[in-house]
Amino acid sequence: MDAKLYPVSQDWARRAHVDEAKYQLMYERSVKDPEGFWFEHGNRIDWFTTYSQVKNTSFGGPGSPGEVSIRWFEDGVTNVAYNCIDRHLATRGDQVAIIWEGDDPSESKSITYRELHDEVARMANVLRNRGVGKGDTVTIYMPMIPEAAYAMLACARLGAIHSVVFGGFSPDSLADRISGCGSKMIITADEGLRGGRTVPLKANVDAAIAKIGGVDHVVVVRRTGSPVEMEPARDVYLHDAAEQVTTECPCEKMNAEDPLFILFTSGSTGKPKGVLHTTGGYLVHASMTHEYVFDYHDGDVYWCTADVGWVTGHSYIVYGPLANGATTLMFEGVPTYPSVSRFWEVVDKHQVNIFYTAPTAIRALMGAGEEAVKKTSRRSLRLLGSVGEPINPEAWEWYHRVVGDGRCPIVDTWWQTETGGIMITPLPGAIAQKPGSATRPFFGVVPQVVDAEGKVLEGACEGNLVIAESWPGQMRTVFGDHQRFIETYFSAYPGKYFTGDGCRRDEDGYYWITGRVDDVINVSGHRMGTAEVESALVAHPKVSEAAVVGYPHDIKGQGIYAYVTLMSGEVFTDDLRKELVTWVRKEIGPIASPDLIQFAPGLPKTRSGKIMRRILRKIAEDEFGSLGDTSTLAEPAVVDDLIANRQNRA
Numbered sequence: 001m002d003a004k005l006y007p008v009s010q011d012w013a014r015r016a017h018v019d020e021a022k023y024q025l026m027y028e029r030s031v032k033d034p035e036g037f038w039f040e041h042g043n044r045i046d047w048f049t050t051y052s053q054v055k056n057t058s059f060g061g062p063g064s065p066g067e068v069s070i071r072w073f074e075d076g077v078t079n080v081a082y083n084c085i086d087r088h089l090a091t092r093g094d095q096v097a098i099i100w101e102g103d104d105p106s107e108s109k110s111i112t113y114r115e116l117h118d119e120v121a122r123m124a125n126v127l128r129n130r131g132v133g134k135g136d137t138v139t140i141y142m143p144m145i146p147e148a149a150y151a152m153l154a155c156a157r158l159g160a161i162h163s164v165v166f167g168g169f170s171p172d173s174l175a176d177r178i179s180g181c182g183s184k185m186i187i188t189a190d191e192g193l194r195g196g197r198t199v200p201l202k203a204n205v206d207a208a209i210a211k212i213g214g215v216d217h218v219v220v221v222r223r224t225g226s227p228v229e230m231e232p233a234r235d236v237y238l239h240d241a242a243e244q245v246t247t248e249c250p251c252e253k254m255n256a257e258d259p260l261f262i263l264f265t266s267g268s269t270g271k272p273k274g275v276l277h278t279t280g281g282y283l284v285h286a287s288m289t290h291e292y293v294f295d296y297h298d299g300d301v302y303w304c305t306a307d308v309g310w311v312t313g314h315s316y317i318v319y320g321p322l323a324n325g326a327t328t329l330m331f332e333g334v335p336t337y338p339s340v341s342r343f344w345e346v347v348d349k350h351q352v353n354i355f356y357t358a359p360t361a362i363r364a365l366m367g368a369g370e371e372a373v374k375k376t377s378r379r380s381l382r383l384l385g386s387v388g389e390p391i392n393p394e395a396w397e398w399y400h401r402v403v404g405d406g407r408c409p410i411v412d413t414w415w416q417t418e419t420g421g422i423m424i425t426p427l428p429g430a431i432a433q434k435p436g437s438a439t440r441p442f443f444g445v446v447p448q449v450v451d452a453e454g455k456v457l458e459g460a461c462e463g464n465l466v467i468a469e470s471w472p473g474q475m476r477t478v479f480g481d482h483q484r485f486i487e488t489y490f491s492a493y494p495g496k497y498f499t500g501d502g503c504r505r506d507e508d509g510y511y512w513i514t515g516r517v518d519d520v521i522n523v524s525g526h527r528m529g530t531a532e533v534e535s536a537l538v539a540h541p542k543v544s545e546a547a548v549v550g551y552p553h554d555i556k557g558q559g560i561y562a563y564v565t566l567m568s569g570e571v572f573t574d575d576l577r578k579e580l581v582t583w584v585r586k587e588i589g590p591i592a593s594p595d596l597i598q599f600a601p602g603l604p605k606t607r608s609g610k611i612m613r614r615i616l617r618k619i620a621e622d623e624f625g626s627l628g629d630t631s632t633l634a635e636p637a638v639v640d641d642l643i644a645n646r647q648n649r650a
């Protein structure tokens, strides 16, 4: 395959933090002498007590299975909120920390580092007065308003562990995530506002608590001002409580390995896992990648369009940028409201220099035509970024040519909730880009491509992506279940971290992520376990069995294709199909809505009763001509029926 090459311009090589020669030197040192490299770079954050230990990590492996233990900077003492706020006050107290752009284009505001300090300290005192302290878990269920960042930083200031739940999740999903980490405190808003529509956040919290109980306090931020039910003994408005406290709130002393946050994410089996990140290594990785990958310089305006409910929002709206004393833009709305030019209008309005979004948004806007982009200036843009799923070369080229006017490099950043920060990406002043390739590893990252047996492949090859060595931002465990951590990530290839992604490496040593190789699908950049959607479907009284697979979708990347078998006596109707879509939205949230539902009198199974997903995937992809070996099917006839009634006709 001859991919087009976009070389680094002279200008970029000169002005960037890292050029090609420096990348080679730094990368080599980072993998040959990780202790020395990270001893030096660990100092990019401030420590109350500096570390003497740098790296103490083991991925277990054939000789010592089960012994997976990851510790970085383990005798260092610091605080993440101190690094994101207090240490900047002397030099940049009046600099803007957060630019907030509301859903309605007439609403925006700027928050300086000094204001950020006061808001966070007040919120921390409100939490502390309600019993929150070091090691406690707090669930945050918020719209994209500055208070979401204040809430995260307030927890970090107190040493409490936050668990942010995406505001699009249903009360049931929220309930699972509250009880999954035992939060007694929830921070939410009356309502969210997206694309001109309200989201009943407080009502959802009430419904979740009604289901599981155990929550002592709910702090409610007033966003829309609509009246919501308040339980006097439990609920308080932030603005009322904040009046009672001061802006004095010291930062708790945290060990480098004390937990910072939990983020629930989907895997191939069972309920979502609580990915646990800790303090020191995470912040070093998030801040260092933010500076080098986006080539952040003082004075730049940086915008990441993710939601704080996902890891990208954690690392690249809040922690990385603020640790670097950057100006980070937070957007409440959606790319298409009030018009499909919104992103570019916001870029012009706030003179954004660095813009980081997801391929699904690019594809959707691409469909709306060039004119909506071209009518805006975008002269301020210098760098574009992509994250969340593989970007197809057509979308990459459009992003480059139309959005960036051919002038801005694109950093395609591969990473995961589990990795804490960016792992594979071109540094814009150092590495020539190929559309569709995440290109080369960041400092300290040792990617390998392995075959099904775990043999490490050399040179140009294709297989599964593993990471051979620990890096500072790596997740430390699955909250409350270290065994599940080991089984999920270190058992397929003992001694190595398995990413769950397939990958090709070309003759130039560039990495091309080909997508998940497990039962995780990626819908509009959102990770979803097929098992979660299946269990939502079978919870419906008329459904006896369900199998869910992904299929190629022009805008979303992957769509959700559900095969559903009904209880005997039930009939397939269009109304039932609609009812099931609504059901799944209610059970999980709108992001899990099935795109296509096929009623199946039977599912293809092996004689031992295992559903043959490989066949279902092929039918969903409309590639039933290449079903592969069907000789182990218990009832071959069901496949003919599925093909005849497939929903995805080309």
Ligand code: 6R9
Pocket (backbone or CB within 6 Å): 265, 310, 311, 312, 386, 387, 388, 389, 390, 391, 412, 413, 414, 415, 416, 417, 418, 438, 499, 500, 501, 513, 515, 516, 522, 525, 526, 527
């Ligand atoms: C940051 C984030 C992780 C999964 C990952 C992979 C896919 C993310 C990608 C990419 C190709 C990229 N993914 N970035 N695939 N190129 N640049 O998205 O975290 O939500 O945990 O998803 O997303 O499949 O394994 P998360």
